[in-house]
Amino acid sequence: MKVVLEHVTKRFPNRNKKIKEEVVAVSDFNFEIPDGKLIGLLGPSGCGKSTALNLICGLEEPTEGRIYFGDEDVTDLAPEHRGVGLVFQNYALYPHMTVRENIRFPLTNLKGSAKLTKEEMNARVERAASLVQINELLERKPSEMSGGQQQRVAIARALVKTPQVLLLDEPLSNLDARLRLQTREEIRKIQRETKVTTIFVTHDQEEAMSISDLIIVMKKGVVQQIGAPQDVYDDPANLFVAKFLGTPAINVFKGEVRGGQLFIGGSAVLDVPGVRDGGVWTGIRPEGFIPDSNGPFESDLLGIEVMGRDITVLSGHPDAENPVVRSIISSDRRIDTSSPTVRFRLKPYKVFLFDDATEERLKFEYDIESDPEAGGAV
């Protein structure tokens, strides 16, 4: 089932009664979520992710705009009539019920022609339980299970009514690191098996990047960019998106463009044809540096971290936004650690320029052929 948002806006009265101005939690959302995909809705705390999800499931009513499931306008439909499955951060299982009863619960109040027999209900419960691999735990109470298992019960409960759309709001936040990884893989697998259109809310960019077909990056209620995770990483629309995606984070420098050349500090570090003269924020991905004793980019060497396959060079630069610049290079490279500085040349497709006022991307053309190494695989 595709989900379409048409100019959807949600305003709340400010929680602080003294402030008259309304909060725009979701501003003019206008996009289509394709059928059968897993969408990561991503952004920092308070940017409106949960509000967006609540609008889609019907727990909140939009101030403006319409929401469609397929061709049906669901804007005025109550949540229980939208065919959505919901999973929240806290598992919200009924503690006095067994796992089986918890999963069965949404089926017990079906009315009219949708009503199921006991056998049908049991078959559905078993199927949902096997999707999340908890068949062995059906007779347990929630208190007898780990956090990860409880969250899987919550997912099974959301799946048991075979929803048209599955909505997950930070479903992994309460799990420890290992379980998070494992459960996110499972969600991906379940989504592939059921092909249910799924919207997964998280503030963790790595989590969203790793399992989503498409990510929607939000900031303060406004969509910044929509695309496949790798495409957004490789082609960020603005400085916010560039900084939000990637671990380690992109390195940001204050730079200046003059006559088609990018200057950081006093040095011309890269040709950037077509970019207007003036101040720019320069983002360089950690994997965008090539050690080169004749390279134009010089920074103060602070140390190196050897991580097996690659080396992280830590350096400092007066025009860097952060005190430490991180460059990730292949471990067959040698860095002269006795030298006070380190020199690099830059891979042009790992360097992004942004207008220093609007923070919007300023694109330039580059010729990958001119430096085979810079164009090679990272």
Ligand SMILES: Nc1ncnc2c1ncn2[C@@H]1O[C@H](COP(=O)(O)OP(=O)(O)OP(=O)(O)O)[C@@H](O)[C@H]1O
């Ligand atoms: N019922 C409400 N009344 C007033 N303001 C609200 C209400 N619900 C949300 N907001 C405000 O709307 C904005 C978006 O909130 P929302 O909960 O959607 O953010 P979020 O991205 O889910 O954040 P988090 O990652 O912390 O869960 C915030 O500024 C929040 O304070």
Ligand SMILES: [Mg+2]
């Ligand atoms: Mg939230």
